[in-house]
Amino acid sequence: MSEHLIWDPLMIQRYNTAGPRYTSFPTAVEFRNVDSDQLERNALCTPSHTPLSLYLHIPFCTHVCYYCGCNKIVTKNKGRSIPYLEHLKTEIRMKHALLGGSRSVEQLHLGGGTPTFLSDDQLTDLMEFLRNLFTFSTAETADYSIEIDPRELRPNTLKRLRELGFNRLSYGVQDLDERVQAAVNRVQPESMIRAVMIEARELGFRSINIDLIYGLPHQSVESFDKTLDAIIDMRPDRLSIFNYAHLPQRFMPQRRISEDDLPSAQEKLQIFGHAISKLDDAGYHYVGMDHFALPDDELAIAQRDGKLHRNFQGYTTHGDCDLIGFGVSSISQVGDLYSQNAVSLEDWQEALENGGLPLSKACKTNADDRLRRDIIMGLLCHLDIRFNELDQQHNIDSRTYLRQDLARLQPMCDDGLVNIDEHGVQITDSGRLLVRHACMAFDPYRQQDDQTRFSKAI
Template identity: 65%
Template sequence: MNHTVSWDPLLIQRYNRPGPRYTSYPTAVEFVPLDNDILERQAYAERNPERPLSLYLHIPFCRHVCYYCGCNKIVTKDISRAAPYLQYLKDEIRRKHALLGGNQGGRIARVEQLHLGGGTPTFLSDEQLQDLVSFLRETFEFSTSEDADYSIEIDPRELRPGTLTLLRQLGFNRLSYGVQDLQPEVQQAVNRLQPEEMIREVMAKARVLGFRSINIDLIYGLPNQTRDSFDQTLDTMIELSPDRLSVFNYAHLPERFKPQRRIHAEDLPSAQEKLTILGHCIQRLTAAGYQYIGMDHFARPDDELALAQTAGKLHRNFQGYTTHGDCDLLGFGVSSISQIGDYYLQNQVSMDGYTAALDKTQLPTNKYCKVTRDDQIRRRVISELLCHLHVDFSAIDAEFQINSRDYLLPSLRRLDPMVNDGLVIITGSGVAIRDKGQLLVRNACMAFDEYIYQHEQQRFSKAI
């Protein structure tokens, strides 16, 4: 795979339109409301029991509101709210575990991946974290393989002195720190104050404890950011040398996300400045030795993501880029999403809806989507483009027993403008994204998306 990213701001501006991030296909906007859990039970009944498991637990609580945030969260300083939520969470886990055959003495597939997200997972006390992980390990069998992936999202402001040590003892081997930006004026504008020294301290501690992989999240396009100010943040990031970096585009959608109304639009960088920040960021990180994985993600060449991409084994799902795409993903907690075989299943997005369903002894399912054969084909094509920048027609033919070039012909024709602009190449053997098309791979994916033209583009963030 060619990892060289070509920068052409004029082309990027021309193609910079809203589109999905394709953590699933069909995307979440296609999920259909449910008023019972019958279809989720059916998904478990049809599940291939040989498939390993990936568990995602959503901890929605945050002590502070970050103005840029569009996540499903509950902002509160009342730590007593965690205890009843954990009881509901355990109830949901028991119910789903039973559907896997756990109450019938049958063999349960191993857990190869665990992720705690939010919200702020360390809103939970150390005792609650220990109790929750102990419960999971008593309920499921966890893989002891070296490539097992047990991760947690960390707000550096919400770490107690012994929490990182505890997390390592509990078996977590990967961390993701939310940093976003290190400049005080930017932090002030988004209500996320965390001194650089705090970041240095938690990074150093994680290294000493032996976490296998450390990710840092950054955001470009925040208020008061400039190329020069973000460059200072990059100086520190390159010095700290995290294994992975996620550099996300801030999408200002105050009509959808109430906290964003506290951000003054006039303080945001212009579209041109925002592009300049991104271009400089890519230049700096690749010069520092990071491999551009795609969709805002960078990794050191020896990181598992980069190695999987080089080997053609990278996947993408609701966890983002992953090396465990062969797992069934079980989501637990308010708003979490499961992917079981050809079913996508989303939990209730409100706490009241979530707890009410469990009180009625139902699974807290809110929406679902069952993937069709056409969806399967297009999902494979989109995944290959996002992960490996090319699609091999013969591989699609063999997997689905079709003539993929004929089957996908209308989608291939939609790529004509990108072909003419030198962003994509189509040959008799497949489709490939060229160097200057890498940043616009989402646009290429949209050509294969049979749903996107049914929706207003405002439902998605822009590609860049």
């Protein structure tokens, strides 16, 4: 894969429409309400030797970040985690019993919310509970990660997490500018970020990710440049630089952000363009979809080797696992079934108390969905799909089957963003930043869809 990115602001503006991030296909907006948990029970009970990826959603946050659109519960009452953990264990037991066998866990991720809202003893108890039920892989490639709010760490939390087997961390930083931090209610000094980075390195965490956001209030090219200087100096293994989508009508905390304080669309584009150039100069590889990694990081290596995947946890080296979600709003992907837990805490708890799985929505993929999923994931991860591989894997004549989809790509071909030849479809260096737009050409759900449900690509 080429390391060369071409930044063309005019072309980006032309194609920068709203669209899915494609952490699944079909996307979560296509999931439908269900009245029974039988679909998920059937999927979990199906015999399989596929390894497992476990996701646990911890929804609690002590502070509200005004930009956030995640499913969360903001509270300073630490006692609220106690009944939540009991219900979480109930769900884990139920799904483990349905899975049966001894399928190995190759990936674990604690997300939220703020997982370190839990005390060190609660985190220890939860991990011991999981290890008593599941067989965790001891391979060097096993990936056990947790999202960290640096403000919510006790003196020994990182040390305890390392002892519990976590080998990867993701720090939410967003921006280091004090004015920006105050405007989004996430004040955390640069010295704090440096301290937790140093400690994590000393403890031997294999990979560290930092999340940044561009498009926040009071940001400018100059202010974000200073943040990038500091972050590059800290040298995280991975960086995620997300586009802030201001949707106050959907996310109530965003109503505390004044639109007058947001950078203009033009400056927002310049901020991201400058970030790409600066990270390229610093030796970071552009993985795709706002994600960067050092060349020796597992994500970059997997992409070079053609083994990169994408799922609800973003880019991953473990996309061949069945993903089992636990906790309110979590999503699972088992075989051909996507399933999502109840989004409200009350509904999730009630289902478990009544002896059922807390399933709220589901989507069972058909043959056409699976074909298009392979195409979209191929483009997102490797910028390339091959007709002969699609023919063999799906028993079709793909060029004929996809005739209308390929025709929708013609404008991008004319603009030098996509190549189509007798072998397949390739995203060019000029088109890498607009790969989401190319994916949408193969997405029948998007052809007559309300795109306001999605953020713009950049």
